[in-house]
Amino acid sequence: MSLPVGKNYNEAPWADETDIDYNRYFDIAALLKGELPPSPVPKYGIRDDGHALFYDEQVNFVFGDPEGGKTWLALTAASELLRLGATGRVLVIDLDHNGAAATVTRLLALGADRDALADPERFLYVEPEDRLHATEVVADMAAWKPAIAVVDSMGELLPLFGSSSNSADDFTTVHSRILKPLAKAGACVIVIDHLSKGSDSRTFGAGGTAAKKRAVGGVSLRVRAKDAFTPGKGGSAYLTINKDRHGGLREHCPSGDREPLAGLFELRVFDGGVLEPVIHAPKDGQSAPTDFGISGGDPQRLAEDVATLDALDPPPSSQRDVCARMSWGGNRAAEALRAWRDSRRE
Known part of the structure; x- marks a missing residue:
């Protein structure tokens, strides 16, 4: 197959793409001319x-x-x-x-x-x-x-x-x-x-x-x-x-x-x-426990709190709502609300 006459095949393939606005893009060449920025710390x-x-x-x-x-x-x-x-x-x-x-x-x-x-x-x-x-x-x-x-x-x-x-x-x-x-x-x-x-x-x-x-x-x-x-x-x-x-x-x-x-x-x-x-700072070879189970709290009380929230009509909408309607403290309300939401997804 013969190639079209008049085309300069030594030119870069993008040489006639004149509608590209390179100002939209990061200037990597300018970055490489100076010192590369250090990795974030x-x-x-x-x-x-x-x-x-x-x-x-x-x-x-x-x-x-x-x-x-x-x-x-x-x-x-x-x-x-x-x-x-x-x-x-x-x-x-x-x-x-x-x-x-x-x-x-x-x-x-x-x-x-x-x-x-x-x-x-x-x-x-x-x-x-x-x-x-x-x-x-x-x-x-x-x-x-x-x-x-x-x-x-x-x-x-x-x-x-x-x-x-x-x-x-x-x-x-x-x-x-x-x-x-x-x-x-x-x-x-x-x-x-x-x-x-x-x-x-x-x-x-x-x-x-x-x-x-x-x-x-x-x-x-x-x-x-x-x-x-x-x-x-x-x-x-x-x-x-x-x-x-x-x-x-x-x-x-x-x-x-x-x-x-x-x-x-x-x-x-x-x-x-x-x-x-x-x-x-941790010492060489030191590690944390690998048990990702639930920590803290009383599981029985939490289960009772979840059941209480499940019976509310209308359902609880926020931690503030739970605090107001149940007269619970913020931490108790937050823990119970998260557990209730998790139970609804299961």
């Missing part, structure tokens, strides 16, 4: 060896059973920016109805400076009333630019948008409207999440869709109580790596385990209610 939640847990400008997850220390760990990282002499802005989005007073009390106990907490240029706390309120807060953050944004918790954020925790599409929608914009605003986003009661899903990670794990841009840490967190006595918890997208934390942890030990989080209590949070 965790910045907040500093261990006692100087290495940290959570990545800046990424979505990080902390998950585990109720009262295992998840919120304490997230607020410990936040308090690093709120102590006397520190700088940086912190946002707390409280969907679990911990309350402003309880949250501020915890931050003060962790060493946060009163002036920093009282300054709206340094610290903001909000309990979104609905999805519009939540999206307006996120829009504000594009200008306010928090260094850390704590979202407590994913289990209440999804229902706020009428979304199911088992739907990948629902989670992706909420992620793109709330979590991703916070990270793009420059925040280390620390999302608190929970475990379901099913053994298979507990082994995999946080309850609900697998899309949660795929969406982790930083690190996902499993938190398991070692010594129960008790008012006036403190407590401790194992921190293990469920996912580390960039490997910056895993690099400084013992190898060999399916979920390497990232540290031991400890709250020490002193006179006057002052707390000293310490994230102990």
Whole structure:
């Protein structure tokens, strides 16, 4: 077969594609002319060896059973920016109805400076009333630019948008409207999440869709109580790596385990209610227990609470609803509501 006359076959095959706007694409050539940027490394939640847990400008997850220390760990990282002499802005989005007073009390106990907490240029706390309120807060953050944004918790954020925790599409929608914009605003986003009661899903990670794990841009840490967190006595918890997208934390942890030990989080209590949070770096060869079973709580009482919620008409809609109708505390209501939702999916 003869080739068409007049065509220059030494030209690149794309030479006549003049309608491509390369400004839409990242300039790799310019990147390679200079020094390649270093791989991301965790910045907040500093261990006692100087290495940290959570990545800046990424979505990080902390998950585990109720009262295992998840919120304490997230607020410990936040308090690093709120102590006397520190700088940086912190946002707390409280969907679990911990309350402003309880949250501020915890931050003060962790060493946060009163002036920093009282300054709206340094610290903001909000309990979104609905999805519009939540999206307006996120829009504000594009200008306010928090260094850390704590979202407590994913289990209440999804229902706020009428979304199911088992739907990948629902989670992706909420992620793109709330979590991703916070990270793009420059925040280390620390999302608190929970475990379901099913053994298979507990082994995999946080309850609900697998899309949660795929969406982790930083690190996902499993938190398991070692010594129960008790008012006036403190407590401790194992921190293990469920996912580390960039490997910056895993690099400084013992190898060999399916979920390497990232540290031991400890709250020490002193006179006057002052707390000293310490994230102990793991030692070579050290690991956490591999039992992913349900920790803490009374299984019989939980089963009774689930049956009580199952009998409600109309069905419970949120943790706030359960607290109001049953006169239960926040932790009991949250645990019972999660177990009830899990039982409805089985």
